[in-house]
Amino acid sequence: MFDASQKSFHLMFWAMVVVGIALFFVPAFIIRPFRYQSPGALHLALVFRQLAPVGTILAACGVVGLTVWAWKAASRLRKILMVGAAVLVVGSATMARMNYFEWMFHPVQQPGFEKADDAKLDAGEMVLTVSINGDARAYPVREMAYHHIVNDVVGGVPIAATY
């Protein structure tokens, strides 16, 4: 049995805090829109992203568990530090489950279509077009520059229109 002042407790507690935070924040830092991402850095980010869903939950449970366990014996300062760390790790675990890129660019849940004659587009407006097995589709670039991906089936063939 070890008490809250022991070295091993601190080591375990803060190691879980660092892992729990890093699993979300490292990939979030690397996969930023306007910064150059080398293939190596991108790979590292994706490895972290892969581990994050399970890793952040384990870290959050560990940190919260140890905080509760050590609560009575802890000084006031220590309580504040532990609660602060627990909040960050729980926040990290929550964010690791969110797709904030879809907060910025809402996905098209169910693509709707209208006849070319009914579409209110300017004659010169650019559209991405595809024609498969006699089925013709146009995806206005203005819409695609916002949504970026539309999962569709054209002429019986499943395609992803991307821009």
Next chain:
Amino acid sequence: MWKRSVGGRVLHFYLAGINNQNFLMRDRETGTWWQQISGKAIFGKLQGESLELAAFDELSFALWKKESPGGQVLAAVARDQKKYESKWEDEVLKLPVPVSFPGTALKSRDVVVGLEMGADARAYPVDTIVKQSPIQDRLGGNPILVVTGPDGKSVRAFISRVNGNDIELFRKSDSKEFALIDSEGMGEWNFKGCAVSGPASGKCLQELPAIKDYWFDWRNYHPETTVYRH
């Protein structure tokens, strides 16, 4: 534009990240990470797989409508309609460039049409295409035609070869309507690359995927690319 079946399995993609101003997508079925620009799976269960390209064009609405009667247009999503930017191209110009290639022939945000033939890649600045259309060029040992449509802004690229013979195409000068004629007198050609009269009537040139892209992005993924100039 990609076909989204891999090994007989249909995938559904969603936006999952932004990488050097291209986006990363994941599929709901396996969680694999894909690069939109290349269609390649870069991480996860399907790593190493590639999506098959679905042939597509970037055309003006009026031109497409005329070519494809009965076609369907993606409807605006009501909730997001206000966020569609009609001047989005101007907005993009203000964004920083994540990777640049100083000393190359073009500026980072110059728009090019990129073509690939085997190991060869070439960028055709859109300004040049619009001025010089039709452009007749050679790439990877093949005769290449890069041409704007009757609207003066839609671009298509073809291998200008018919029955195994290389041909050159020119704008038909004595015609108000858009038409191309060729060096071998095979006939008159439309913007779809199909002969509408003459001996070749009914035949179509093979169309090439013509990717419209910013120079920095094309150059980043095609380090060996050359730039068309004449």
